[in-house]
Amino acid sequence: MADKLYELTAHELSDMIQSRQVSARDVTQSFLDRIDAVDKSVKAYITTTPEAALAQAQAVDDAIGRGEAVGALAGIPGGIKDNVCTYGVLTTCASKMLTNFTPVYxxxxxxxxxxxxxxxTGKTNLDEFATGSSTENSACFTTHNPWNLKMVPGGSSGGSAAAVAADECAFALGTDTAGSVRQPxxxxxxxxxxxxxxxxxxxxVTSLASSLDQVGPITKDVSDCAMVLNAIVGKDRLDGVTLDIEAKDFTKALAKDVAGLRIGVAAECFGPEIDADVEKAVRGAIDVLIGLGASSKEIALPHLRYGIQAYSIIAAVESSSTLARxxxxxxxxxxxxxxxxxxMSEKTREEGFGLAVKQRLILGTHLLTGSCYDEYFIKAQKIRTLIIRDFEKAFEECDIIISPTCPTVAFEIGEYSDNPLAMRNADACTVHANLVGIPSISVPCGFKDGLPIGLQITGKHLDDETLLRVAYTYEQTTDWHKRKPQLI
Amino acid sequence: MVEYEPVIGMEVHVELLTKSKMFCGCEVAFGGAPNTRCCPGCLGLPGGLPVVNEKAVELMTKAALALHCEIAPRTIFHRKNYFYPDLAKNYQVSQFDKPLGENGYVEILAGGKPKKIAVRRVHMEEDTGKLLHVEGNRSLVDFNRSGMALMEIVTMNPPPPGFDQIESAEEAREYLQRLRQILLYLEVSDCRMEEGSMRCEPNISIKPKGQTKLGTKTEIKNLNSFRAVYMGVDFELKRQEKVLREGGKVVQETRRWDDDRGVTASMRSKEHAEEYRYYPDPDLSPMLFDEEYVGRIQAQIPELPLDRLRRFMADYGIS
Structure with missing residues (x-):
């Protein structure tokens, strides 16, 4: 058992640490060894911090030794996306611009x-400044999908997702601007x-598009997701748009119960871009939930098809100023x-930014100039409002909406190198939750050619618990989440 | 001979007497060691975010009310985008089409005669850092001032019916002095021109008397005293008149007042319309002002200088 600690989930490890079956140090060491063994092929991490990790683990062991109560996440190794500032630890945003940036906070x-x-455990790879869907836009290197190393892990939080899938950490943090947590x-x-x-x-967290960015956990199962959420949610006086709501225990939502649940299914989420096997797996998952007492209903989300365009404009505009610093x-x-x-600034930006970031900055700057503001930006905001109304209306008839997370399974590294615009379709199913600001989760629901398929469950504003409950129920009824890639 | 008349617009920036900056908790003070009062927010570090200083909003509401402005029931912040090394984020959080206060006035005495100088808007924004040019063709930046709460007060030209505009260098100075007095009474700002906590940038143009079409304007910077405001505006009016009388054209530009030489000199051209690419700042939620809030702030406004003057004159028969 001890030599395969890295295969366990965060909540299993937590139970073992709390009951003193294993030490936090052994757990951390197990993950560090795993990183040594597999990260040369997965390349999930930009920076690893083994010494600091062991010191943190030791501190947890010391606290437990003194009989102090420690939290559920105590001693659990996690990776952090490298656009999240970490005191004293290099934070590159996978950009040449920040290869020497060590945050002071x-x-x-x-x-x-x-x-x-x-x-x-360390800082995970991403598309430069979270601009992309495959980690191929990282100025450091491309991360490989643990299920098939020829494939991309998705993005922009590809390093975080690959690290969790490859057991190189028990959980990770990603950021999601258009699906950057769910798609990978x-x-x-x-x-x-x-x-x-x-x-x-x-x-x-280095902003890409402030009105869309949200931090989220990437975990091995839904229970771990609730556990990590418990640690990170809540009002922050340093972020003026955080909501002033009471602390919640998300693990309380983990009940196997979907009786009476109304599932919304929108034809717009199953368009021609959706792979037939992906659709089959997702519809199969809906049937599983119906078998457990839920019902499904056709809903209409007529403005969904403009989502990617509206997103592209809003994200370009916002990043043109958030990345100006x-x-x-x-x-x-x-x-x-x-x-x-x-x-100096011109040359720094010319040399420091990669192509995808530059394209976005040029577009965003242009869209704010002269009549483009009304013709594109205002129009995009209006579409955003229409999509918000679509969802408000849909949620009068259903409790959650189920769709594929992505139109396809992971694609090959380099597949879109000649046609980067086509890659945007990878966000086709995920971008709406960001435009609307509502919660959305992806859980495994099948495989195609040895590659995982994701089920996306999207819920009402501030009804994150229902989402977790449905995801948990589905997960506990199936065993997709228990499969592991064969890396060595 | 053509007679010219001046059009003088006043743009005044005032630093607020808050303990901390507009969008972060950093201390507000004058002087001190460079870059000792800053944080990820006002330094524009990756991940820094703004949070509105409630006290600053309160002080500005108070000032806007004392200047007889209408308070917007809903106001938002915009990002004003331009690159400059003293601007930490390379955008300034400011207000654009929805300022806090609009359509007010400042009462002045022009040769003993009262005039209501129309104020177009009062808005909130953050200050920039300061550049220091040192030996060896190098420049340093001090971000202690970066993010300090600024209030901008802009006059309206032409004024609406029943209101007036500034028509001479003398009135420009009087306007500024009256404004300063009000803000001092309100304890909104210490208005120290020499320390830069009150900054005045007049826009000046002249046109043939009676003509509605405005002449080309220049903006004057570096006016660090009331005397400089008077001298600078006066100089610029005379300079423009001389240019026109000699058949020349006034160039749209920013001119710097040289206090030692008593002249304005060209700083930079403003021929091209500036494109600031304003758009609503998504990091800051809209602010809503209800009647209760506005009423509460209104109640804090003390008797203002000219009202007190009139009361004394009426009650004690002073003239």
Whole structure:
């Protein structure tokens, strides 16, 4: 048992640590050994922090030894996406711009994990500044899908999802702007959750598009998801848009009960872009829930098809200013072609940003100029409102909406290198939850050609618990989540 | 000979007397060691976020009310995008089409005669850092000032019926002095021009008397005293008149007041319309002002200087 601790879930490890069956140090060591063994092929981590991890684990063991009560996450190793600031630990956002950036402060989510006693294994790979769906836009390297190393892990939180799938950590944090937690979770066969906008603090998380970004857990099962949520949610006085709601225990939502649940199924979520086997798996999952007492109902989400376009405009506009701070003046890599201040910033940005980021910045800057503002940005915001209304109306008739997380299973590395726009379809099913601000989770629901398929459950604003309950019920009835990739 | 008349617009920035900055908890103070009063937010570090300082909003509401402005029931912050090394995020959080206060006035005495100078808007924004140019063609940036709460007060030209505009250098100075007095009474700002807690940037143009079409305007910076405001505006009016009389054209530009030489000199051209790509800041929620809030702030406003003057004159027969 002891040599395969890394295969266990966070809640199983938590029980063992709390009951002193294993030490936190042994747990951490097991994951560190696993990273040594497999990360050279998966390449999930940009930075690993083994010494600090062992020291954190030791502190948990010491506390337990002194008889102190420790939280559920105490001693549980987790990876953190490398766009989340971590005090004293390199935070690159997978950009050349930040290859030397060591934050002087912790993001609120990092601090909360730390306070909960979680152990940080390291910082995981992503598409540069979370711009992409495959980690191929990382300036560091591309992460490989543990189920098939030729395939992408999804993105932008591809490193986090791959690390969890490959047992290189017990859980990870990702960020989700258009599906960046759920899509890689789907591709890697793990659980990925985007909470209601405002439930989790964004302070210290490098913004891409402020109105869409949300931090979420990537875990091996739904129970772990609830456990990590418990540690990170809640009002943060440093993020003005976090919601002022009472602390919740999300593990209380983990009941096997979908009796009377009304599942909304929208034809718009099963368009021609959806792979036939993916659709079959998702419809099969709906049948499983119906077999447990739920009912399904056709709902209409007529404006869904404009979602990707509206998202592309809003995200480009917002990132054109959130990424303006990367200018070489105060931190990060500064171009050697200094000259005057303007030239220094220009050269720094020219050399520091990758192509996908530059495309987005140019687009966003253009969209805010002159008449484009009304013609595109305002129109995109109006579409956003129409999509919000679509969902409000749909939720009058159903409790949750089920769809595929992604149109397909993981694609091959390099498959879209000639046609990056086509890759945007990877977000086709996920982007709406960000535009609307509602919670959405992806759980494994099948396989195609040895690659995982994701089931997406989307819920009402602030009804994250129902989501977790449905996901938990489905998971406990099936065993997709128990399958593991054969890496060595 | 053509007679010219001036059009003078006043843009005044005032630092608020808050303990902390507009969008973070950093201390507000003058001077001190550079870069000692900043945080991820006002330094524009990755992940820094703004949170509104309630006290700043309160002080600005108070000022807007004392300037007889209408308070917007709902107001939002915009991002004003431009690159400059003293601007930490390379966008300034400011207000655009939905300012906190609109359509007010400042009463002045022009040669003893009262005039109501129309105020177009009062809005909230954050201050920038400060550039220091040092030996060896190098520049340093101090972010202690970055993110401090600023209030911008802009006059309206032409004024609506029943209101007036500033028509001379003398009135420009009087406007600024009256405004300062009000803000001091309200304890909204210490209004120290020499320390930069009150900054005035007049826009100046002249046009043939009676003509409605405005002339080309210039903006004057570096006016660090009331005297400088008077001298600078006066100089600029005369300079523009001379240019026009000699058959020249006024160039749209920013001009810097040189206090030692007593002249304005060209700083940078403003020929091209500036494109700030304003859009609503998604990091900050809209602010709603209900009657209860506005009423509570209104009740805090003390008797203002000119009202007190009139009361004394009436009650004690002083003239």
């Amino acid at each position: 912790d993001a609120t989510v990092a601090a909360r994990l730390n306070n909960a006693g979680a152990v940080m 979770a789907s591709f890697c066969g793990v659980v990925g959750f985007k909470p209601t906008y405002g439930l989790v603090s964004r302070y210290g 990367f200018d070489g003046v105060r931190f990060g890599v500064r171009s050697k072609h200094a000259g005057d201040a303007t030239l």
